[in-house]
Amino acid sequence: MAAPDLNLLVPDPRPVPADDAEAALAELYRHEPGVVRANMVSSVDGAAWGATHLSGDLNDAADYRVFRVLRALADIVVVGAGTARTERYDQVARPDGLAHLAPSDAPLRLALVTRSGAVPPSTTVGDRPPLIITGSAGAEVARSVVPAENVLVHGTDAPDLRSALGELADRGLTRVLTEGGPHLLASLLAAGVLDELCLTTTALLEGPLPGRIVAGGEAMPQRAATLGHLLHDPAAHTLLARWIL
Ligand SMILES: NC(=O)c1ccc[n+]([C@@H]2O[C@H](COP(=O)([O-])OP(=O)(O)OC[C@H]3O[C@@H](n4cnc5c(N)ncnc54)[C@H](OP(=O)(O)O)[C@@H]3O)[C@@H](O)[C@H]2O)c1
Incomplete structure (x- = not known):
């Protein structure tokens, strides 16, 4: 079927030698300083996870390739504490073989957003404890697990995310990648x-039980998005979109 609305349609990236495909992806997904980008995956019918409650139920090789490149281009990965717990996050690192795409020599950092201040143990293994974004209600708990300078306190209960992102920028962490969760x-x-939502749609249907990529009670006015680009893996029927918000 013709796809006239696509401003970019690429063939299956998997037969392309890794360096070529990833260099092309790095150009497409260039991460400018100050841009806050999300990377999420969904089934065709809108599920954010599958039978095992993990996003790995949904993702595939093309999604993983973009996932790697987005991490390579970022200064910091920001995730909700729930995702870090469920997906057993470690301290995160630049993906193997992609150090040349990094914006600086500094290691990739991890920040967790939490109201409770409860830091998932898997994220503190290693020599780079995560940054914790929390409110004053969660700060003491967080400081009992990570060094005080790693705890960014913004607000009282749920943290003020705009203010927290400002502190990340003050610390030189301006290319922000969030991997969710909902x-x-x-x-x-x-x-x-x-600023951006990179959304992979894999050719699966999961039914009504899983949640969507957004969850919770916070209402927001309708917003329009424009398509930055859309990649297509015809072998797996996967779509990889970059939406500008
Ligand atoms: N499809 C995808 O791309 C994708 C991506 C990521 C995750 N997932 C899936 O999503 C599920 C988890 O969903 P989730 O909505 O629970 O994930 P989540 O947003 O990462 O976790 C929620 C928890 O994170 C903290 N949190 C998140 N936003 C916060 C905020 N604004 N202020 C304060 N704390 C905040 C809170 O932790 P405290 O309880 O410590 O206060 C909250 O209980 C898992 O099944 C995971 O596999 C899917």
Whole structure:
């Protein structure tokens, strides 16, 4: 079928030698300083996870390739504590073989957003404890697990995300990549601080039980998005979109 609305239609990236495909993706997904970008995956019918409650139920090789490139281009990965717990995040690192795409020599950082201040243990293994974005209600709990200078306190209960992103920028962490989850994505949208949504749609249907990529009670006015680009993996029927918000 013709796809006249696509401003970019690429063939299956998987037969392309890794360096070529990833260099092309790095150009397409260039991450400018100051841009807050989300990377999420969804099934065709809107599920954010599958039978095992993990996004790995949905993603595939093309999604993983973009996932790697987006991490390579970022200064910091920001995730909700729930996602870090469920997906067993470690301290994160530049993806193997992609160090040349990094914006600086500094290691990729991880920040967790939490109201409770409860830091998932998997994220503190290693020599780079995560930054914790929380309110004053969660600060003491967080400081009992990570060094005090790693705890960014903004607000009292749920943290003020705009203010927290300002502190990340003050620390030189200006290319922000969030990998969700759905509650954090909803909060970022409600706060009006998300600039881009990179959304992979894999050719699966999961039914009505899983949640969507946004969750929670925070309402937001309808917003329009424009398509930055759309990639197509015809072998797996996967669509990889970059939406500008
Ligand atoms: N499809 C995808 O791309 C994708 C991406 C990521 C995750 N997931 C899936 O999503 C599910 C988890 O969903 P979720 O909505 O629970 O994830 P989440 O947003 O990462 O986790 C929610 C928890 O994170 C903290 N949090 C998030 N936003 C916050 C905010 N604005 N202020 C304060 N704390 C905040 C809170 O932690 P505390 O309880 O510590 O206060 C909250 O209980 C998992 O099944 C995961 O696999 C899917």
